[in-house]
Amino acid sequence: MIRLENVHKAFGSNRVLRDMTLEIPQGSSMVIIGGSGTGKSVALKCVLGLIQPDSGKIFVDGTETGTGDRDAFLARFGMLFQGGALFDSLPVWQNVAFRLLRGSLKRPADEAREIAMEKLRRVGLKPQVADLFPAELSGGMQKRVGLARAIAAEPEIIFFDEPTAGLDPIMAGVINELIREIVVEMGATAMTITHDMSSVRAIADNVAMLHGGVIQWTGPVAEMDASSDPYLDQFIQGRAEGPIEAVR
Amino acid sequence: MNVMAPLALIGRSVLTLLASVGRISLYMLDAFSHMLRPPFYPREFLNALLNIGWLSLPVVGLTAIFTGGALALQIYSGGARFNAEAVVPQIVAIGMVRELGPVLVGLMIAARVTSSIAAEIATMKVTEQIDALVTLSTHPMKYLTAPRLLAALITVPALVAVGDVIGIAGGYTVATQNLGFNPVVYLKNTVDFLEPLDIISSLVKGAAFGGIAALMGCYYGMNSGRGAQGVGRATKSSVEAAAVLILAANFVLTGVFFSV
Numbered sequence A: 001m002i003r004l005e006n007v008h009k010a011f012g013s014n015r016v017l018r019d020m021t022l023e024i025p026q027g028s029s030m031v032i033i034g035g036s037g038t039g040k041s042v043a044l045k046c047v048l049g050l051i052q053p054d055s056g057k058i059f060v061d062g063t064e065t066g067t068g069d070r071d072a073f074l075a076r077f078g079m080l081f082q083g084g085a086l087f088d089s090l091p092v093w094q095n096v097a098f099r100l101l102r103g104s105l106k107r108p109a110d111e112a113r114e115i116a117m118e119k120l121r122r123v124g125l126k127p128q129v130a131d132l133f134p135a136e137l138s139g140g141m142q143k144r145v146g147l148a149r150a151i152a153a154e155p156e157i158i159f160f161d162e163p164t165a166g167l168d169p170i171m172a173g174v175i176n177e178l179i180r181e182i183v184v185e186m187g188a189t190a191m192t193i194t195h196d197m198s199s200v201r202a203i204a205d206n207v208a209m210l211h212g213g214v215i216q217w218t219g220p221v222a223e224m225d226a227s228s229d230p231y232l233d234q235f236i237q238g239r240a241e242g243p244i245e246a247v248r
Numbered sequence B: 001m002n003v004m005a006p007l008a009l010i011g012r013s014v015l016t017l018l019a020s021v022g023r024i025s026l027y028m029l030d031a032f033s034h035m036l037r038p039p040f041y042p043r044e045f046l047n048a049l050l051n052i053g054w055l056s057l058p059v060v061g062l063t064a065i066f067t068g069g070a071l072a073l074q075i076y077s078g079g080a081r082f083n084a085e086a087v088v089p090q091i092v093a094i095g096m097v098r099e100l101g102p103v104l105v106g107l108m109i110a111a112r113v114t115s116s117i118a119a120e121i122a123t124m125k126v127t128e129q130i131d132a133l134v135t136l137s138t139h140p141m142k143y144l145t146a147p148r149l150l151a152a153l154i155t156v157p158a159l160v161a162v163g164d165v166i167g168i169a170g171g172y173t174v175a176t177q178n179l180g181f182n183p184v185v186y187l188k189n190t191v192d193f194l195e196p197l198d199i200i201s202s203l204v205k206g207a208a209f210g211g212i213a214a215l216m217g218c219y220y221g222m223n224s225g226r227g228a229q230g231v232g233r234a235t236k237s238s239v240e241a242a243a244v245l246i247l248a249a250n251f252v253l254t255g256v257f258f259s260v
């Protein structure tokens, strides 16, 4: 279970998170939606400790993050970055198997490569891709390699930052199914950021909408459409008019 | 208020300077402590050896050979003013080994290695690759900084030694081909004149300058601002800082070795 309690984060005068509180139950899939620049990526990075919140507390399974063994903490996580963040000095398969080639989860190189190939297959990439370098791939392929890397070590908690952005609808469907599978079969806890409402419906158990630095609405995905929240309503309908100012 | 403004400006810049000196010193200590503790990344280290050492050889050789040749010409014509043309081999040797070898190799490494380390790490930083490293339980200091630092500490002294030899060879070539020196006498004078301390100081300077070059590249890369502009600024600052620190360290080390 992940719990964010009254988290604040500002960059200079830009107050991004202003008292964000959210709970993600163990083994469930939470999808975070919200306008561009509302701090969704920042919230994920706060949980991982890549960004230090100004105030507030974050708990993972009851232990406050930042206390205890950081390596052991991070070993439980997988993260797909919004920009992919592949290591461009390493070929694709070594990117995917990065965790399996060094550190506490290290195993023989051929075994690691085999796992990498299997993960690449699951994100719909051909085996030939394995020996290319990230710069030789298209944007959507890079995204999927990032996804394969996030799930390679079968982490308990997985964060996906816009997993289907830049993918064609069919591939997006494949990825949505994959995320759903990881949560259902592996019992992982997932936190996904997406702008794609069909992904939301495919992936989410629960949905949270971030707006103005706070969680504007949260609840089960089934209740999303029936909610009377005007912000959420405007967002899922994709209307230009409403409480959220579209032209800033 | 207006009278105080320049003072305030000076005060602020001094404070900023002191703060960055402090940060860089802490970074150095941290880098060394990570270099000595596992986990180690041998593949990264071998890569760094190749990039910092082996691939720098051509530029180091060219720098040294031209400098040694020019040095011989200068000393010959300068020495002629007081009938001391004969000191060419000794002055070329001492000038190359004690001073020009380490300094010029150090500056070349700052230009070639510091800039590339800074640009590479800064790009990794702005494309979230450093964040990705952290989430994959890999400490950027151990994975990126430590191998480069260790490789520079080992290879730059070796490059300096190569530069010293090639520089002396450049002086030798000019002196024997153009200035009429006897080859055998030239070499004998060079070898007889150099003392072990000259060579030790050269290598120690090499290690220090190599360490500075690698650390400045890593430090400014890791602290890069956002975007392409951030990468550009990080690269520029890293080379500036490395070059200035190398020249300052050269002054200090020369004092330590030879001021008595």
Ligand SMILES: Nc1ncnc2c1ncn2[C@@H]1O[C@H](COP(=O)(O)OP(=O)(O)OP(=O)(O)O)[C@@H](O)[C@H]1O
Residues within 6 Å of the ligand: A011, A014, A016, A034, A035, A036, A037, A038, A039, A040, A041, A042, A043, A082
């Ligand atoms: N390292 C940083 N330094 C300064 N400002 C930052 C930093 N990271 C994020 N921000 C700011 O925080 C705000 C939220 O950024 P964030 O990346 O979380 O947005 P987001 O909700 O993920 O948007 P998108 O859907 O477009 O990805 C933005 O205004 C951004 O400029």
Ligand SMILES: [Mg+2]
Residues within 6 Å of the ligand: A040, A041, A042, A082, A161
């Ligand atoms: Mg984002």
